[in-house]
Amino acid sequence: MSENKTRSTFLQSMVAILWAFLGVRKGKGQEQDMASLSFVHVIIAAVVGVIIFMGLLLLIVKLVLLK
Secondary structure, eight states: OOOOOOOOOHHHHHHHHHHHHHTOOOHHHHHHHHHHOOHHHHHHHHHHHHHHHHHHHHHHHHHHHHO
16 A cells, blocks of 8 residues: 655645644644645745744834834
């Protein structure tokens, strides 16, 4: 018996990381992600997510301090 494990795309990894940042992911979906996500995609998606998050925080702080 051989299982066909399909690897996810980078966009699917970004969506999984977004769900992880928000902390809302159902057990079955998380299990599917863990089975199909590429480790490299997850690391890159997490770094990109953190950079976007930090950029948004800095933008909000700058906008608040301008007023």
